[in-house]
Amino acid sequence: MEELGVNNPLIGVVAIGLGDAARVYYNFRERDLYEEAIRRNEAVLTADGALCAVTGQHTGRSAKDKFIVRDSHTDGHIWWDNNKPMSPEHFGILHKDMLAHAAGKELFVQDLVGGADKENQLPTRVVTELAWHSLFIRNLLIRPERSTLVEFQPKLTIINLPSFRADPARHGCRTETVIACDFTNGIVLIGGTSYAGEMKKSVFTALNYLLPPKGVMPMHCSANVGPAGDSAVFFGLSGTGKTTLSADPSRTLIGDDEHGWGEHGIFNFEGGCYAKTIRLSAEAEPEIYATTKRFGTVLENVVLDEAGVPDFNDASRTENTRCAYPLHFIPNASDTGRAGHPKTIIMLTADAFGVLPPIARLTPEQAMYHFLSGYTAKVAGTEKGVTEPEATFSTCFGAPFMPRHPAEYGNLLRDLIAKHNVDCWLVNTGWTSGAYGIGHRMPIKATRALLAGALSGELKKAETRIDPNFGFAVPVAVDGVDTKILDPRSTWSDASEYDAQAKKLVAMFITNFAKFEDHVDHTVRAAAPSANIAAE
Ligand SMILES: Nc1ncnc2c1ncn2[C@@H]1O[C@H](COP(=O)(O)OP(=O)(O)O)[C@@H](O)[C@H]1O
Numbered sequence: 217m218e219e220l221g222v223n224n225p226l227i228g229v230v231a232i233g234l235g236d237a238a239r240v241y242y243n244f245r246e247r248d249l250y251e252e253a254i255r256r257n258e259a260v261l262t263a264d265g266a267l268c269a270v271t272g273q274h275t276g277r278s279a280k281d282k283f284i285v286r287d288s289h290t291d292g293h294i295w296w297d298n299n300k301p302m303s304p305e306h307f308g309i310l311h312k313d314m315l316a317h318a319a320g321k322e323l324f325v326q327d328l329v330g331g332a333d334k335e336n337q338l339p340t341r342v343v344t345e346l347a348w349h350s351l352f353i354r355n356l357l358i359r360p361e362r363s364t365l366v367e368f369q370p371k372l373t374i375i376n377l378p379s380f381r382a383d384p385a386r387h388g389c390r391t392e393t394v395i396a397c398d399f400t401n402g403i404v405l406i407g408g409t410s411y412a413g414e415m416k417k418s419v420f421t422a423l424n425y426l427l428p429p430k431g432v433m434p435m436h437c438s439a440n441v442g443p444a445g446d447s448a449v450f451f452g453l454s455g456t457g458k459t460t461l462s463a464d465p466s467r468t469l470i471g472d473d474e475h476g477w478g479e480h481g482i483f484n485f486e487g488g489c490y491a492k493t494i495r496l497s498a499e500a501e502p503e504i505y506a507t508t509k510r511f512g513t514v515l516e517n518v519v520l521d522e523a524g525v526p527d528f529n530d531a532s533r534t535e536n537t538r539c540a541y542p543l544h545f546i547p548n549a550s551d552t553g554r555a556g557h558p559k560t561i562i563m564l565t566a567d568a569f570g571v572l573p574p575i576a577r578l579t580p581e582q583a584m585y586h587f588l589s590g591y592t593a594k595v596a597g598t599e600k601g602v603t604e605p606e607a608t609f610s611t612c613f614g615a616p617f618m619p620r621h622p623a624e625y626g627n628l629l630r631d632l633i634a635k636h637n638v639d640c641w642l643v644n645t646g647w648t649s650g651a652y653g654i655g656h657r658m659p660i661k662a663t664r665a666l667l668a669g670a671l672s673g674e675l676k677k678a679e680t681r682i683d684p685n686f687g688f689a690v691p692v693a694v695d696g697v698d699t700k701i702l703d704p705r706s707t708w709s710d711a712s713e714y715d716a717q718a719k720k721l722v723a724m725f726i727t728n729f730a731k732f733e734d735h736v737d738h739t740v741r742a743a744a745p746s747a748n749i750a751a752e
């Protein structure tokens with residue numbers, strides 16, 4: 217076996233059972249990974265020097281193929297209603313088979329860190345079959361000083377072999393694709409998919425398991441901080457605007473997707489961002505757009521023309537086209553990945569029913585209700601004439617990544633909100649003037665203007681009305697924002713249709729919350745939207 221690059225001499229791949237690999241590239245940097253990826257036809261250069269790869273069949277996460285090893289250490293701590301168990305025996309066979317599959321192959325290793333807070337960091341070794349995956353994860357996680365790599369000691373090892381095919385009968389999984397997490401031994405095995413997001417979300421899942429017992433709240437959120445040190449976090453499911461809205465030239469970006477909140481404040485789990493590029497425009501998202509034109513950025517499933525120029529309007533491979541870049545590609549990004557306790561919490565939702573107002577102030581109890589509910593809506597399929605959106609309730613705004621019971625995360629958040637007296641807002645970045653198919657998406661400009669008011673504290677002074685369906689306080693007028701959009705009912709051509717749609721949405725919230733009723737006190741139950749009022 218040939219070994220190239222910088223590595224801890226004691227922690228080679230031989231120690232983790234990969235001694236039969238043909239060649240190992242340790243901690244290769246951007247230029248060298250470009251060369252390897254292009255030489256192997258894994259990826260191509262764009263006209264502006266970014267690296268563009270195509271993932272084939274899997275263009276998003278395979279949530280149904282994710283498993284957690286159930287053993288005596290994990291059993292009592294995992295929320296099994298939401299996570300699929302895998303036996304240690306099945307994991308053992310999968311592990312052995314994947315190591316055997318790697319024999320004779322060339323592998324890439326990156327020694328990185330999850331967690332910008334020294335006391336809560338997870339040194340992570342990522343072994344990949346693909347050179348472009350090595351560059352992706354190097355962009356996404358925190359890169360330790362090169363001089364420290366000779367003593368790097370991983371606590372989590374991810375082995376990602378897209379060409380491996382899992383066998384449900386032999387490995388106890390569901391399909392040929394598998395994401396298997398063994399938290400007891402700190403190993404994640406990924407096979408049968410080359411969607412790069414699986415790697416970063418595996419680190420997130422591990423930290424979501426490890427941090428709560430230390431009193432640290434892990435969050436599926438973006439974060440930024442104002443000039444006065446006033447930090448804000450933006451919770452939200454995929455597509456609700458975490459990445460887009462946290463890149464704000466008037467504030468310092470902490471991170472776009474995964475953070476912890478501990479006794480000293482908030483900290484990023486990552487060292488890079490993973491932005492959507494579908495219909496990306498230089499006007500609406502100049503900072504993110506600029507990253508797509510740089511050496512070092514990885515584009516995923518973006519269509520290029522014959523000159524290598526990206527066409528961000530082309531969704532022929534997937535709607536989920538992406539770019540991955542290190543944090544410092546965004547001007548004014550934090551170089552520590554840390555900030556003080558948040559002054560503001562924003563809960564983002566993309567309501568495709570067109571019911572929720574663009575912004576509403578939440579009491580701490582309403583914040584808890586919406587955190588546990590984790591509502592957003594997906595737009596209807598691409599079939600013509602299908603206009604009914606689909607509601608998604610994903611607790612903690614990230615159910616696929618939460619190994620523990622939502623009450624554990626909910627209690628941590630409730631205490632932090634109370635202790636630090638945090639202002640909470642619900643922001644709808646979804647539809648207005650009618651549901652999806654009739655109305656249109658909330659203009660990013662309007663969302664940004666409302667957020668600016670919420671983050672500065674100005675919006676707290678605005679006159680408000682109480683929403684009759686949801687019970688939260690909604691500003692009546694805001695400088696620089698069309699007054700009409702603040703009251704979604706007034707944007708619909710038929711107010712009675714709005715009322716009917718609102719009533720349906722309220723009923724969906726209530727049905728979904730039934731499973732949490734026994735886990736919250738009466739004040740949170742009382743923060744539920746009122747089906748009775750909606751029925752009037
Ligand atoms: N009002 C809005 N606020 C935020 N994003 C919007 C808005 N309108 C349209 N979008 C688009 O929605 C997508 C939001 O995605 P993103 O920021 O990546 O979400 P997340 O990081 O939460 O998955 C982007 O493609 C953005 O251009």
Ligand SMILES: C=C(OP(=O)(O)O)C(=O)O
Nearest residue numbers: 277413453454455473490
């Ligand atoms: C990386 C992902 O996160 P998000 O869409 O929230 O940016 C994902 O869901 O695959």
Ligand SMILES: [Mn+2]
Nearest residue numbers: 458459473490
């Ligand atoms: Mn994002």
